[in-house]
Amino acid sequence: MAQYDITYRCGHTDTVQIYGTNTHGERERKAASYGYRDCPACQAAKAGQANKDAGLATLEGSPKQVAWAESIRGKFMPMLDQERQGCADHGANAEQLAKIDTVLAWLRGQKSAAWWIDHRLSSHTALRAAGQAVNKQEA
Incomplete structure (x- = not known):
């Protein structure tokens, strides 16, 4: 588990916990994907x-x-x-x-x-x- 500061497409920001392995940068890719959507x-x-x-x-x-x-x-x-x-x-x-x-x-x-x-x-x-x-x- 790691926490990431996310900036959403709408411009809002939040800290999100992302779980799972990160052997091949999976968590970073998931964190980056949040930037392509609006905040909740x-x-x-x-x-x-x-x-x-x-x-x-x-x-x-x-x-x-x-x-x-x-x-x-x-x-x-x-x-x-x-x-x-x-x-x-x-x-x-x-x-x-x-x-x-x-x-x-x-x-x-x-x-x-x-x-x-x-x-x-x-x-x-x-x-x-x-x-x-x-x-x-x-x-």
């Missing part, structure tokens, strides 16, 4: 704005939870929207599309940052199932 705070801000622009609910939780959940949602929702479009393109009927839309609306309205974090490793099918289960409970 800037990444979260960009994801949050994109999610807001996409009509997603404002997340609730600690600042760290919200930042993490914003990036999770920012990856999942476009993929789920694309899957929905694929279903429509491949002949899903109106009832099937309405069910998908109900789940997507529930996911867009999900305000709990902790929920997104807890489900970050879930497959799209599991996320849809979770949305459907909640819709049944609310009905």
Whole structure:
């Protein structure tokens, strides 16, 4: 383990601990790679704005939870929207599309940052199932 002073692409700086061997300069290469991306705070801000622009609910939780959940949602929702479009393109009927839309609306309205974090490793099918289960409970 070693600590490195990092200057991110956005200009912010931080000290980062990098673990692993350094026999062939692996840690230095990893440290250098941080310079090609924005800092975590800037990444979260960009994801949050994109999610807001996409009509997603404002997340609730600690600042760290919200930042993490914003990036999770920012990856999942476009993929789920694309899957929905694929279903429509491949002949899903109106009832099937309405069910998908109900789940997507529930996911867009999900305000709990902790929920997104807890489900970050879930497959799209599991996320849809979770949305459907909640819709049944609310009905």
